[in-house]
Amino acid sequence: MTWLLNILEPLLFIAAAPLFAGWIKWLKCLAQNRKPPMPWQPYRDLAKLFRKETLVAEQASWIFYTAPYIIFSVAVLAATVVPFVSVDMPTAEIADVIVLVGFFALARFFQALAGMDIGTAFGGMGSSREMTIASFAEPAFLMAVFTLAVSASTTNLSAAIEYHLAHPHLIHPSYVFAALALMLVAIAESGRIPVDNPATHLELTMIHEAMILEYSGRYLALIEWAAQIRLMIYGVLLANVFCPWGIAQDTGLSELAVGVVAIAVKLAILNMVLVASETVLAKMRLFRVAQYLGFAYFLGTLGMLIHIVVEVGT
């Protein structure tokens, strides 16, 4: 039963990811007084891309052909690590959060290679930028996660969530810092506004779009879908780890229904926060990203320090 659930849950996750991305776009358009595309527009886009002919540059090597499949399958694997609707997923218990970071790094590695493979200027530029940002974002991510790991004494996400549900009245000041740090990293890593603008293909500013400029057809569809899954993984991670209430601890149907509703509500709230910040903020200069992510790293460190100073021994 748990294994069946474990197969169904990532499938639901993958299926819901485009809806989540479309929902953000829909809400953002409404917030900015524009006429929004329907939230399920990304499904139509993906379907269109899958139908279209796939054109590849003559110089492309095997890396270019295989990268989309690797990126997509790694994104799917990463989705199985994060507890989505119910907490006791066997795959989530096998792999911990460091594996999750490793999955992200693997996908990023192949994406950067594929960006450089064709040899156009934009691809190389995008890859170089992506790796620069990643090298700052990864330590910050790990630091935020370590703060969690130290207070729950595990790096396993399921175990950490269960620990929280078992100790509901512990206030963790360190979590506030860890959550903020993770939020900053999530924005940077999923290419949202102060770091990258997902809506444009402007030459000088794009990061993620620059790497996938040469892709078309089903390859592009896979990469886009993987990016949507990654965005949703960050959302679910923030929602479920820092505010685990409502997640199903059983495999009962009513519990699962509650779990689905709970995660939808949490993602909706997170969505509004994201849309508000994207509407208010402007994209920052590339060279300020290091400072921004340095701040995220620092918040993670501060969370760890606060945990050691204030929480240990009380």
Add this chain to the structure above:
Amino acid sequence: MEPIEAGVFYTQTVGFLAAMIVFTAFVMLAQGKLITLINSFALQGFLLALITVVVAKVLGYRHLYISAGMTLVLKGMMIPWLLRYLVVRMGLHRHVDPAERPVHLMLIGASLVVFSYYVTLPIVRLSMLETRNILAVSMATIFLGMLLMISRRLAVTHVVGFMVIENGLFFSAVVSTYGMPMVVELGIAFDVLVAAVLFGVFFFQIRESIDSLDVDKLNRLREEQE
């Protein structure tokens, strides 16, 4: 869910507020805009008053309510208002007093937290106080105030740093000895208020003599060399 014990509630709330206070100190350290700096100082004052109220409520020390009220009025409202007035009056409200190398400054701040933890470790081992862990945080606030003073150029920032040091001292008094004697506290409160007013006068004096509030320029006031 079982009801939360008063003791657990107390230590956790105080711990949470203490973390927030140290965070506002870090925000001030990172912040270049003067108005935002003053606003986060006001927020720190509010949090300090809140923590004092929690201590007074849970432990039943009546006199701490007075301290909390004074903190709220003085550090949460009056001094920030005064500083804001002065900054606007001198036309500095859009002025930015940037920290050089903000990331380094943050890391120095983080190591100061570690240092104060190390320094207070023997006290924490010996003490029977429930809030003994917070002592390191309050000490870190004092250090961060000092760091704020030495890392910036404008006199306004120095004053805010000075007030942060004072906040840290009051904070450590509240969590370690449940407030100072009333006479001392009243004395300090009025000292701080008078200091704020005097600093205001000094701002105008400094600006009149060197045409700026940048204290580094004072080094250049030498006699003409023949």
